[in-house]
Amino acid sequence: MPDRPDLPVSDDMLSPEDFKVFHVSFTRYQRAVLDLDVMVRGVRYHLYLQQTTTPDASSAENVALLPLVPFVFQKRADRVDIPPLQWFDLEGQLITNARQFFGAHYPLWVVSAGGMSAAGLDNTARDEGYFNGFPCRRQLMTVRGNVTVVDPLYHCLLRSARQLLYTIPGLPVVHKERIIVFQERRLCKSIFRVSLDGTVLAMKTVYQYSREREAEFVQEACVLAALPPHPHVVGFHGLVAARHGRVDALLLDFIDGHPLRHQKHATPAQQRRWKEQLRSGLAHLHVQQPPVIWVDAKVDNVMITTAGDAVLCDFGGGYSGLVDKHLSGTVAGDQQGMTIVFGFIDELPSPEPSPADAANAGGDRDGHMDGGGRPVQEGDG
Numbered sequence: 001m002p003d004r005p006d007l008p009v010s011d012d013m014l015s016p017e018d019f020k021v022f023h024v025s026f027t028r029y030q031r032a033v034l035d036l037d038v039m040v041r042g043v044r045y046h047l048y049l050q051q052t053t054t055p056d057a058s059s060a061e062n063v064a065l066l067p068l069v070p071f072v073f074q075k076r077a078d079r080v081d082i083p084p085l086q087w088f089d090l091e092g093q094l095i096t097n098a099r100q101f102f103g104a105h106y107p108l109w110v111v112s113a114g115g116m117s118a119a120g121l122d123n124t125a126r127d128e129g130y131f132n133g134f135p136c137r138r139q140l141m142t143v144r145g146n147v148t149v150v151d152p153l154y155h156c157l158l159r160s161a162r163q164l165l166y167t168i169p170g171l172p173v174v175h176k177e178r179i180i181v182f183q184e185r186r187l188c189k190s191i192f193r194v195s196l197d198g199t200v201l202a203m204k205t206v207y208q209y210s211r212e213r214e215a216e217f218v219q220e221a222c223v224l225a226a227l228p229p230h231p232h233v234v235g236f237h238g239l240v241a242a243r244h245g246r247v248d249a250l251l252l253d254f255i256d257g258h259p260l261r262h263q264k265h266a267t268p269a270q271q272r273r274w275k276e277q278l279r280s281g282l283a284h285l286h287v288q289q290p291p292v293i294w295v296d297a298k299v300d301n302v303m304i305t306t307a308g309d310a311v312l313c314d315f316g317g318g319y320s321g322l323v324d325k326h327l328s329g330t331v332a333g334d335q336q337g338m339t340i341v342f343g344f345i346d347e348l349p350s351p352e353p354s355p356a357d358a359a360n361a362g363g364d365r366d367g368h369m370d371g372g373g374r375p376v377q378e379g380d381g
Contacts, residue, residue, distance in 0.1 A: 013103060013104065013106060014040065014041075014099075014102070014103035014106045015103065016096075016099050016103070018040055018041060018103070019038050019039075019040055019099050019103075020038060020039040020040070021036060021037070021038050021095060022037040022038060022039065022044075022184065022185045022186070023036075023037040023185055023186060024036050024037070024091055024094065024095055026068055026091075026094060028068055028071050028072045028073060029072075029073065029076070029079075030072065030073075030074055031050060031051040031053065031072060032050075032051040032065040032068040032069050032071075032072050033048075033049070033050050033051065033065075034048070034049045034050075034064075034065060034068070034094055034098060035047070035048050036048075036095070036098055037135065037185075037186065039183055041110075042131075043110075043111045043130055043131070043136060044130075044133050044134065044135045044136070044181065044183065045109075045111075045135060045136050045137070045138055046135045046136070046137045046138070047098060047102055047138050047139075047140075048137065048138065048139040049061045049064055049065055049098060049101070049139070049140065049141075050139070050141070051065050051068075051069065051072070052141065052142065059141070059142035060101060060140070060142050060147050061101070061140060061141055061142060063097075063101075064094075064097040064098055064100075064101045065094070065097070066097075067090055067093040067094060067097070068090065068094060071090075101140065102138075102140065105140060105147050105149075108140065108147065108148065108149045109138040109140065109149045111125050111130045111131075111136050126177070127176065127242070127243045128176065128242065128243065129176030129177070129179065129181070132176060132177065132179060132180050132181060133180055133181030133182065133183060133194075134176055134179075134181055135181075138150075170225075171221060171222070171225050171238065171239055172225075172237070172238035172239065173238060173239045173240075173241045173247065174196060174237075174238045174239065174240055174241065174251060175241045176240060176241065176242075178196055178197060179194050179195070179196050179203070179240065179251075180194060180195045181193075181194050181203070182194065182195070187202060190204065190205045190206075190207045191203065191204050191205070192205070193254060194251070196237065196251065200254045201237055201251050201252060201253065201254050202251075202252045202253065202254045202255070203240060203249045203250070203251055203252075204220075204249060204250045204252055205240075205248055205249040206247075206248050206249065207248070217250070219315070220250065220314075220315045221236070221239060221250055223292055223315045224236035224250075224252070224315055226288075226292070227284075227285070227288065227292060228284075230280075230281055230284040231277075231309070231311075232277045232278065232280055232281035232284075232309065232310060232311050232312060233281045233284060233285070233311065233312045233313075234252050234253050234255065234303075234311055234312065234313040234315075235252065235253040236250065236251070236252060237251035237252065237253070238250075238251045239251070252313075253311075255303045255305055255311055255313065256305060256306050257303050257304050257305035257306050257307075257311075258303070258304055259299070259300055259301075259302065259303060259304070260274075260299050260300075260302040260303070260304055260310070260341070260344065260345070261299045261300050261344075263304055263348060264348070264349075265348050265349045265350060265351045266345065266348040266350070266351075267350055267351065268350070270308065271345050271346060271348065273308065273309075273310075274302075274304070274309075274310040274345055275342055275345060277309060277310040277311075278302065278310050278312065278338060278341065278342075279338075281310075281311070281312045282294065282312065282334060282335075282338055285312075285334070286331050286334070291331055292315075293329055293330065293331065293333070293334055294312060294315065294334045294337070295315070295328065295329055295333070295334070296314050296315075297322070297323065297333070297334050297336075297337020297338055297340070297341065298322055298337060298340070298341070299340075299341055299344045300314075301313055301314040302341060322337055322340055323336045323337045323340075324336065
């Protein structure tokens with residue numbers, strides 16, 4: 001079980017050494033946007049900067065984002081790829097600028113115990129789990145010439161979903177005080193590895209959804225909560241409570257493995273094993289009354305565990321774009337999507353018989369895997 005982070009100590013300034021960067025992402029469609037996932041003095045933050053469109057081009061956030069501005073595009077057809085070496089240089093400049101900007105204004109956004117005893121900690125900080133590793137979202141922007149911090153509830157939420165009112169009766173709710181977030185890189189966008197009373201789980205936050213798709217968060221919770229357990233379908237463990245009767249995450253099985261999309265090769269035995277397991281998982285969905293539909297049937301939503309098993313995941317209901325539109329949301333659509341998944345599995349080349357290649361494949365002739373899956377990677381821009 002991970003240790004709880006040390007409580008932060010308030011200070012006027014930060015040095016670059018105070019920032020432990022887990023991940024940086026930036027987007028450049030219509031405006032420059034930077035998102036940093038960092039640990040600062042024992043508290044995890046998502047630090048956010050967005051290029052302003054006010055006449056004051058010299059606002060502090062615009063200056064910090066200046067290296068990215070030449071690469072901003074207004075129409076998707078005008079998007080130009082950034083060469084890898086230039087990309088890494090640009091990323092380094094943005095991190096340096098963000099560290100300086102946020103470091104100079106640390107008193108504005110710090111989560112502080114204020115020198116109080118544990119019993120007197122700020123209610124918001126405690127309820128939102130900031131001292132248990134939950135990320136505190138902070139955005140700085142210039143208003144009438146002064147740098148100010150944006151209310152965390154509205155951080156980065158022009159297009160992203162917010163914490164949702166708890167309107168899902170009958171589902172278990174877990175308070176953040178019982179959950180510890182591991183101090184490591186996210187598993188993928190807005191999905192974290194956490195510990196609940198010593199059990200390792202995956203926490204999927206609502207912030208990965210766009211504002212128009214908030215209903216998918218609720219749908220996934222309801223679908224998974226109603227499903228009886230099955231070894232090849234990701235399991236549901238509850239909703240994560242936020243303040244004022246809201247929820248902002250799902251607790252799911254932690255799948256130690258990698259997406260099928262990242263599988264490089266497979267033996268014939270592995271191919272047969274995975275297809276049989278996926279048939280079993282899909283049949284488990286469809287035998288429910290009424291049938292549960294996977295909907296987002298695609299290779300990216302199948303995980304291969306380090307034990308060599310295939311698991312269905314992601315039940316938010318988004319249209320994959322791979323099945324016929326008129327079949328989306330039906331049993332027939334799921335079956336068509338699974339046919340595409342099976343086609344991907346069948347096309348995986350067999351591993352070479354050398355020891356090194358066998359290790360990379362993470363499997364043996366009997367279809368059992370003992371490692372070799374690479375972690376999920378993410379990126380924006």
